[in-house]
Amino acid sequence: MEMQGISAASREVGRCVSAKVGRLQRACLQGLAPERATMARLRKLDTPGGGSWMVVGEELFSDLPDLGMGKSVEDKALLSIKASLKLYSIHQQSKDHPMAVFPKAGEGPSGRFGRACRLITFDPKKGEDEDGASGVRRRMASIEAAAGDFNGVEICVRALVRLMRAKDVQLDYGALARDLFLLQFESARERVFLDWARDYYAPVKSMASEDGAASVRW
Numbered sequence: 001m002e003m004q005g006i007s008a009a010s011r012e013v014g015r016c017v018s019a020k021v022g023r024l025q026r027a028c029l030q031g032l033a034p035e036r037a038t039m040a041r042l043r044k045l046d047t048p049g050g051g052s053w054m055v056v057g058e059e060l061f062s063d064l065p066d067l068g069m070g071k072s073v074e075d076k077a078l079l080s081i082k083a084s085l086k087l088y089s090i091h092q093q094s095k096d097h098p099m100a101v102f103p104k105a106g107e108g109p110s111g112r113f114g115r116a117c118r119l120i121t122f123d124p125k126k127g128e129d130e131d132g133a134s135g136v137r138r139r140m141a142s143i144e145a146a147a148g149d150f151n152g153v154e155i156c157v158r159a160l161v162r163l164m165r166a167k168d169v170q171l172d173y174g175a176l177a178r179d180l181f182l183l184q185f186e187s188a189r190e191r192v193f194l195d196w197a198r199d200y201y202a203p204v205k206s207m208a209s210e211d212g213a214a215s216v217r218w
Contacts, residue, residue, distance in 0.1 A: 021100045039093070080177050084177040114140075117164075118201075140160070
């Protein structure tokens, strides 16, 4: 399968997730009960006695992108969308401020997964927590080690999202969905991990000065 087609499909997946997360976040921050209930059900998906596919079906299956690339690719897209919505529901739980961000094109890595992982252990006043950073890097490496197993990847990403939640670090879920989709293609994995590493190791000074970084809660 041509990389150009996979990349185009990943962008459609990202746009789909950004729209869904945007709707959920707006409604959740307004305190609307139906969306809060949807988020609770999303958190329980894939757990014993957890959320019903039919109950969350409207949120998961409505407005899915038509990639026109066959069932195998469509299934990979659905896995990425489902995982991203579940991760967002975990990230946003009990928060009264937005945990998802929606950077505009050309704004740099603000909100992307590798950058968000770096922000878990970086305090602009105290600097880097080296012990914490070492643990974050090990968790990121575990995603790479699990790359051929989507369930394993999701579990490793979830652990880092929980750390982001604890530190009030925001995440671009459209970008994450694109990455999760691309990780399911062996030919695209190296690029995803390269981007994560580049964003993680970007100079700390540039993080504080980026447009959009002011919205990150330290």
